[in-house]
Amino acid sequence: MGKVAARSPKGEALMQDPEARRHIADTIRTHWKAWVDEKLPALGGRTPREAVTDSGGREAVEALLLDAERRGKEDPTTGEMNRDGIRLARKLLGLIKS
Numbered sequence: 125m126g127k128v129a130a131r132s133p134k135g136e137a138l139m140q141d142p143e144a145r146r147h148i149a150d151t152i153r154t155h156w157k158a159w160v161d162e163k164l165p166a167l168g169g170r171t172p173r174e175a176v177t178d179s180g181g182r183e184a185v186e187a188l189l190l191d192a193e194r195r196g197k198e199d200p201t202t203g204e205m206n207r208d209g210i211r212l213a214r215k216l217l218g219l220i221k222s
Contacts, residue, residue, distance in 0.1 A: 149205045156209030
């Protein structure tokens with residue numbers, strides 16, 4: 125398991141600013157909304173939206189999302205925001221219903 129990164133004083137101060145938090149959260153959400161339509165080498169050049177149409181592709185997309193979740197746990201600054209973004213990606217891809 126990876127080492128948990130410590131939040132820097134500058135990062136800590138930034139995350140106390142509600143406007144900065146909203147901006148960071150919006151940026152992360154925008155990334156995950158776009159990610160579902162990005163051609164990815166890990167999916168043989170397909171987009172996640174294309175890949176989830178078959179069982180092998182669905183498993184590969186899920187593996188990428190699980191890896192992103194694991195890596196996100198190591199970031200005390202944006203980990204929760206990334207988990208929310210990954211949840212959004214799963215919804216957009218039909219991997220979860222709600």
